[in-house]
Amino acid sequence: MPDTAPARPATVLVVDDDADIRELIVGQLAQENYRLLAAANLGQLRQMLRDHPVDLIVLDLNLPDGDGLSLCRELRGEGSDVQIIMVTARGSAIDRVLGLELGADDYLTKPFEPRELLVRIRNLAQSAR
Structure with missing residues (x-):
């Protein structure tokens, strides 16, 4: 008998030190069926990863307490399979x-069209299931 339980919505963690960009991305994703988390720096990101299962990270590279490239390398070195979209200038x-x-699973340069990011997130979230 097939499993008929509804799939849980993907959890997306948006990490950007620019509050306006972070809120723009979260606002766009709120219209979709995602569970949303947000962080302004690597310290908050690490705490979110400890506290919540995360399926996808939208990751700015230039953060006040470190570099997103180093974090990506670290996560992959630990064997993490969380999807990562780098969003950077x-x-x-x-x-x-x-x-x-x-x-990184994808890379998007700022400034970007919010709908393009949404489509990239949707595609990665679907491929992970």
Whole structure:
């Protein structure tokens, strides 16, 4: 007999030190069926990861207490399979390649179209199920 329990909504953690961008992303995602968490720095992100199961992280690279690239490398080194979309002003080809080589599942350069981010999140969340 197939499992008919509804799938739990994906949990998305939005990490950006810019409150306006963080709120914009959370506001866009609130219209979808996601469980949302937000953090302004790596310390808050680590606490959220300890306290909640997270399916996907929208990760700014330039944070006041560290670098998102290092965090991505650290998470992958620990064997974490959380989906990661890097969202950053660093748009050079070398930055994109480095982000993807360190384990990001996707990379989006600021400024971005919020709907594009939404589609990328939706695609990753569906592929993880």
